[in-house]
Amino acid sequence: RFHNLQELRHSASLANKVFLQRDYSDGTTCRFQTKFPSELESRIERPLFEDTVKRLNIYYAEAEKMGGQSYLEGCLACATAYLIFLCMETRYEKVLKKIGRYIQEQNEKIYAPRGLLITDPIERGMRVIEISIYEDRGSSGSCSGSSSTSGSSAR
């Protein structure tokens, strides 16, 4: 229905937002639940959605991985009294940029054509993945009233 993001801006209005929560089963490392929210059932195919979230989880795991590279980075930084962080970008920051580009690409290719928009979790404190659902303006005025009916199921 929506061909690109520009059309989304001009002809759509925000109807609802879904928040994907963090998955803490593995500890405090950053992971998001891959449970498919019911509000999106009519908007996007499940495999596409799960693919996106799984890929994001992989990126976050890569950023927070404890391994040779992170130890090396840590020790080197400590030896310079962490002054090196003033000029060097950490590995986490590099991966975050990669995630930002990935989300943008997913929005352009997959989500905007379906009237959805993913917000980068870093803008929400890495607590949730916010997915905004847009309705076509021309359609029957379904507005924020729809949020009450679907609130219970998205756990």
Next chain:
Amino acid sequence: MSAVMMTRKVRKWEKLPGKNTFCCDGRVMMARQKGVFYLTLFLIVGTCSLFFAFECPYLAIHLSPAIPVFAILLFFFVMAMLLRTSFSDPGVLPRALPEEATFIEMEIEATNGNVPAGQRPPPRIRNVQINGQIVKLKYCYTCKIFRPPRASHCSICDNCVDRFDHHCPWVGNCVGKRNYRYFYLFTLSLSLLTIYIFTFNIVHVVMRSVNSGFVKTLQDTPGTYPFMLVCFFTLWSVVGLTGFHTYLISLNQTTNEDIKGSWSGKNRVQNPYSHKNIINNCCEVLCGPAYPSVLDRRGLMRDDLSVPTSALSIVPGLCLQLESSYGAMFPLQKTTAPLIPNEHTPDDAKPSMADSAIAHAEKRSPSPREEKLPTLPKSSPTPTKVPPLASPETDAEASIIAKDKAL
């Protein structure tokens, strides 16, 4: 993308809720009370200056010039760690925006079902399983989120902090996930510096006494003794603190958890975050990845906050359009237009995504301030069919929350 508004560019740190002070245009973030921090600075700089002025010349000549050189390096390391701990974001979790808060409220309502009138609703707890153990996540009424595991709300700074350790007045900041390693290295290097200075103080006095007698030494170097006293007392407290934190790190615990006794006792949950291996625990805490700040203090306050950055960056043309068509016609003014159009808004007044941008810039700035009021507003921020946001008084866990806040 340049600002539409007539006023100057506003950075996000200026609108952050919480009781932090910011310096250098958002680069530096500290707690409000900084008096003790200045005392720490004074003690360290003062003691080291006296050492360099009075002891080092003698020691450099009679023993080795390497002694003052190493002392200077150690001193710079201590200062670097102190400033890093004090000035960085400890891992503050931003508060939930209204839509997220509403979403969580509705989930809670759905879980609780119908509470009979007159009865208090059950406390807001979410159980998660971490590494096979059940951990309870508490709801923060100020930040309107379920706190992630190990996060806690600091009442002094009025923020939820991830992996909250404690609020340290000596460094003038909270100690949390992002600055714990700097805090630990600060205490460790300060211990070493204090031991170093104290030792060479004694060496200096002994050497002089050997040459000219003890009493004459006392008369020659009166400046030594005040700061030897400072060193002595500092030594015990700082070394003790370093030892305590070394113990915590080896068990992968926070001071907060230790004080509350979260993982101690037989009938309690065992620490699910510990790797059961001291080396792994130490590596994770000290050599783990450097977590970025999620606060984005220096970002510019965007006009349209309902549109994610990821989308905005795709349509730069939209913002230029805003400037040209609306900048001149609609100077920034307070409007009460809701962001999400609903059935109460007459059709012709329903704002477009672009129009609401200008209104929202004003709307966002008052809303975080509302959270600071002791009584939360009973009416919902978004209209219709939304349950009223609860306040601590209506919840059965009120007393526990109050205790939490006092910590």
